[in-house]
Each structure stands twice: as C-alpha cells, then as structure tokens.
Amino acid sequence: MLIQGSCHCENIAFELDWPGEGASVPARACTCSFCVKHGGVWTAHSDARLRIRIADADRTSSYAFGTGTAxxxxxxxxxxxxxxxxxxxxARYAVVNVNTFDDFERSRLTTETVSFDGEGEADRLTRRAARWIGHVEIDYQDAAFVA
Structure with missing residues (x-):
C-alpha cells in the first residue's frame, strides 16, 4: 500500500510503501515533550520503504534532543x-508522522500511547534498528544542500 504525506506546504514530502494491504496502520503517540508539542504520532514497519523528497533544503531544519540519536x-x-x-x-532508519499523511482514511490508524523514558541509548538504537523503516532514501531537490 502506498501512503503519501507531507508537511503543510509540501516542502518535505514522502512516499511510504507499506507492506501488504492491511486494514490498519499502527501508530505510537510518544509522550516526550517534543512529540506532544508538535503532534508527533509515529508509525514504522521494518519491511516498509520510504522515499523522502525535500524541495528546498534551506527551508528545513534538523532537531535532535535527549540522546541526540534521532x-x-x-x-x-x-x-x-x-x-x-x-x-x-x-544505515538510516526512519519513522513518519501519521498526522502528515495525505488522503488517508484516519479510521485505519490504531493508536497507542508510548513512553520511552528510562530507555538507555543502546536499547533505543537496538529498538529502532529492529522496528523503524529500514529502507530510507532522501532526495534533495536543492543540490546545494549537503546531508
């Protein structure tokens, strides 16, 4: 199943090739302060494929906090x-915010609240490598940007 999504102005867009045609997509509402303040409700499948397109890299920012590993x-x-x-x-792994899905039937989401408080950095990286999207491509439309 192909799921498309983007930020509101479509500067950061993605295509998520989700395995199968399942009736639901699991989503995790993280309770960290960043996700709560930004409406981050994340999904991933280790067998999914993700292509991210960034139209104008000068209009993007990368933010890391806590362990600085995401x-x-x-x-x-x-x-x-x-x-x-x-x-x-x-290797690069990713999660996508279900609140940025385009034209997706929201009733197909099964959302649970999760907390990763107390999880050590090694455990966090092991979890991500096992559960996050493992095939990630980023296409920078602006060739001047260096990742």
Missing part, C-alpha cells in the same frame, strides 16, 4: 515535522 526533520516554512531519522551503524 533527527526530527522540521519544515521552517510551515513548522510541521513529517519524519524523523536515525543513523545506526551506517
């Missing part, structure tokens, strides 16, 4: 946070 990609034009990535052992 980058939240923020559109500086509209303020939305559609994706977060984590580079682990030379």
């Amino acid at each position: 980058a939240f990609h923020v559109c500086t034009r509209c303020g939305a946070v559609p994706v977060a990535t984590s580079d682990i052992d030379g």
Whole structure:
C-alpha cells in the first residue's frame, strides 16, 4: 500500500510503501515533550520503504534532543515535522508522522500511547534498528544542500 504525506506546504514530502494491504496502520503517540508539542504520532514497519523528497533544503531544519540519536526533520516554512531519522551503524532508519499523511482514511490508524523514558541509548538504537523503516532514501531537490 502506498501512503503519501507531507508537511503543510509540501516542502518535505514522502512516499511510504507499506507492506501488504492491511486494514490498519499502527501508530505510537510518544509522550516526550517534543512529540506532544508538535503532534508527533509515529508509525514504522521494518519491511516498509520510504522515499523522502525535500524541495528546498534551506527551508528545513534538523532537531535532535535527549540522546541526540534521532533527527526530527522540521519544515521552517510551515513548522510541521513529517519524519524523523536515525543513523545506526551506517544505515538510516526512519519513522513518519501519521498526522502528515495525505488522503488517508484516519479510521485505519490504531493508536497507542508510548513512553520511552528510562530507555538507555543502546536499547533505543537496538529498538529502532529492529522496528523503524529500514529502507530510507532522501532526495534533495536543492543540490546545494549537503546531508
């Protein structure tokens, strides 16, 4: 199933190739202060494929906090946070914010609240490598941007 999404102004857009045609997509409402303040409700599937397109890299920001092991990609034009990535052992993993899905039937989401408080950095990276989207491509439309 192909799911498309973007920030509000479409500067950061994505195509999520979700395995199967399942009736529901699991989503996790993280209770950290950043996710609460930005409406971050995340989904991932280890077998999914994600292509991120950034139209104007000068209008994006990357924000990391806590352990500094995840980058939240923020559109500086509209303020939305559609994706977060984590580079682990030379591989890039990602989650997408279900609140940035375009034309998606919201009743297909099954949302639970999660807290990662107290999780150590090693455990966090192991969890991400096992559960986050493992095939991630980022297409920078603005060739001047260096990732």
